[in-house]
Amino acid sequence: METIKKRLEFIYEDQDIIDPVWTEIKKRIHEIKKKPIRQRKQKWDEKDIVLITYGDQVKEEEIPALKTFKNMYDRFLAKNFEIVHILPFYPYSSDDGFSVIDYKKVNPTIGEWKEVKDLSKSARLMFDYVCNHISSQSDWFQNYLEGNPHYKDYFIELDPSVDLSTVTRPRAYPLLTKFKLLNGEERYVWTTFSEDQIDLNFSNPQVLLEMLDVLLFYIEEGAEYIRLDAVGFIWKEIGTTCIHHEKAHELVKLFRDVVDEVANGTVVITETNVPHKDNISYFGNGHDEAHMVYQFPLPPLVLYSIMRENGKVLTDWAKTLHDTSQDTTYFNFLASHDGIGMNPIRGIIPEEEILSMVKDLQEEVALVSYKRNPDGSESPYEINVTYLDALNKKTDNDDLRVKRFIVAHSILLTLPGVPAVYIQSILGSRNDYKGVSRTGMNRSINRQKYKLEELEEDLLNQGTLRHKVYNQLSDMISVRKEEKLFHPNIAMEVMDLGEAFFAFDRFNKYGEKLTVIHNLKNEEVECSITGKFINVLTQNKIEIDDSIVIGPYQFLWLKPIN
Incomplete structure (x- = not known):
């Protein structure tokens, strides 16, 4: 728990802000730990394969879409997939779910929390935590437009004359969007992804508390994997690129600390569609940030x-x-x-x-x-x-x-x-x-x-x-x-078998090995390997004295045998 306080000290620096925020976080963690949280699988293994889907992927007349999906999943997909990532299933206004109107409701077109809970009986669930932005139609933003002082600093206002040329732009849209307040005044607000997706201002600790409340709610509702959507953009500082900021990393670490404290085994995944070097930086030291990063x-x-x-x-x-x-x-x-x-x-x-x-x-x-x-x-x-x-x-x-x-x-x-x-x-x-x-x-x-x-x-x-x-x-x-x-x-060791192939060995500390070879050409290609193997895909035994001809787009999963 003390690690969480240190994260707050790094993020906010001002002790007058940190102490009340820390007190509130401790209170919320203690409250949820009193509740019956479903036990998580501790660590992943070879059986863990994720299905990514929308909640309304399949439909029947007059039946909640999530119920229809569960029936289809049980019949056709449960044998393949241990985990189901339901893409944002909350009420939304655009971007097929990623402009969330209410983080704590299920889109009524697909069902209610009951349908989510029913699906969790068949699969472990992965939720989207859309933490960088919220819909322009959300209560939070509508309160801001109406002049409610509580929401004044939930979003980032800027004069359009401010130099934002260093900011990384993921879309070909303006970074700032003009909105008219209820009193007729105009404000320019930070919108990284679209005019309907309003960036949240995490420099306001009240926003952090609100979003931690959402995170804890998802854990309570059964999320065993949590995807941090667009999290690389979560902290803004003028004069920087506003992506991968050190305080963005610290926020991810804080989310991880909270998750580990209340439901150990919950997996935090960062979604950062960036070059590999930046992407894997979200592993932190290998134990303190994301459990997984998107490849x-x-x-x-x-x-x-x-x-x-x-x-x-x-x-x-x-x-x-x-x-x-x-880890x-x-x-x-x-x-x-x-x-x-x-x-x-x-x-x-x-x-x-x-x-x-x-x-x-x-x-x-x-x-x-x-x-x-x-x-x-x-x-x-x-x-x-x-x-x-x-x-x-x-x-x-x-x-x-x-x-x-x-x-x-x-x-x-x-x-x-x-x-x-x-x-x-x-x-x-x-x-x-x-x-x-x-x-x-x-x-x-x-x-x-x-x-x-x-x-x-x-x-x-x-x-x-x-x-x-x-x-x-x-x-x-x-x-x-x-x-x-x-x-x-x-572990993996990549092999050089020629430009036609992509091949590697997977091996453990006990000396057991499995060789995987892919022919990427639409023609037969001779591959220079030797040995006695069993092809685990077919269970056929193969003895190769010098080389083997691999067919167009054929692949082999070969385990050596004596």
């Missing part, structure tokens, strides 16, 4: 490597991944509700190659979103596309689509870390152009919602792309979950 370079690197049929960049990058502490690991993913970010591979892939890849995808299957640079120019920020379509051309047949898609997911499932699969991926979904037309948002291309009856029919029909993807990915996941050498913290 943001992975989606674009795997995509680039399969598009170019060349694993050199992926191999070189993987060699730089250091083993994490036993931390990577949160690996290929697809999510957002696009495929380009920033995390800047510095890994030359800019001209990034632009070439973006151009190729844009001409074939993808939409592109841009960010504004300090000099006023724009750069591609993310590719908007389903991962299945990103890997393939319009003219490819379904068999080829599935091969590319499944080899990509073998990489996801075998690297160190906890893997997460977006629901559009396990469902074998294609681009939703109608959704983009309906919402005007590029990201809608990868956020399609379904009628349960139609979706189930596709999943059960052996001739559909959905059926092929769902079954092949499910089979691979089931093997992965039974292999202890895929524990998230088991």
Whole structure:
């Protein structure tokens, strides 16, 4: 508990502020510790695979969407996924949930807290903690506009003449948005992501107390994984980049301390879509900050490597991944509700190659979103596309689509870390152009919602792309979950087998080893390895005297045998 006080002293410095805030935090922690909090699993293992989904992903008439989802999950997905990340399921005004109107309510279109609790009986749950910003339609901001003095410093007012050129801009929108107060006065307010997403002012300790109350409420309601959305932007200081500020890191550490105190085993995950060096800084010293960080370079690197049929960049990058502490690991993913970010591979892939890849995808299957640079120019920020379509051309047949898609997911499932699969991926979904037309948002291309009856029919029909993807990915996941050498913290040694391959060994301190080889080319390639193995995917024994020919997009999970 004393560590929390030290965090407050670093963040606020003024003792007159710190003492009452510290007293209030202690009180709230003691109150929640008296309540029956569900026991958490202590540490992760090879069985922990996350499903990322919206709460209203599947629908039936007159039935709460979360109830429909639970029924669908129990039938089709529970065997694959231990953890379900329900993307923001609170009332919202934009950005498909990430502009939260009320942190403590469930969006009535999908159900109530009862439906959330019912789902927690089938899966461990991951909640979004949208801590950087709140909806312009929230009570907090509406009170601010009405002149309620309590809310005056909940948000950041600035004169538009202030020089903000050093501030990192994740979007091509103005940083400040003009609002008119009830009395007719105009104010310019900090809005990092959009005019509807109002940044919270954590330099006001009352905001910290409000948001800690939200965090504790989520723990009480069953959140076992907590995703800190856009947390890198949480602390603003004029004259800095306003991203990864040392006080932003201190706030994450404080959140971690509170979580450990009231519900040890709850996993804190930082969502920072930034270059790898900055991303892993949220591990702190390996024991005091995030338990997991998103592995943001992975989606674009795997995509680039399969598009170019060349694993050199992926191999070189993987060699730089250091083993994490036993208290931390990577949160690996290929697809999510957002696009495929380009920033995390800047510095890994030359800019001209990034632009070439973006151009190729844009001409074939993808939409592109841009960010504004300090000099006023724009750069591609993310590719908007389903991962299945990103890997393939319009003219490819379904068999080829599935091969590319499944080899990509073998990489996801075998690297160190906890893997997460977006629901559009396990469902074998294609681009939703109608959704983009309906919402005007590029990201809608990868956020399609379904009628349960139609979706189930596709999943059960052996001739559909959905059926092929769902079954092949499910089979691979089931093997992965039974292999202890895929524990998230088991060591990895990357191998150089030629540019056609991405390969590595996973091994433990007892000398047990598993070799993973991916052919990234659409042709047979000879691979120079020797030994006697069992392919854990097929249970077939293989004896290799000199080399083995690996088929197009084939992958092997090989365990040595005597």
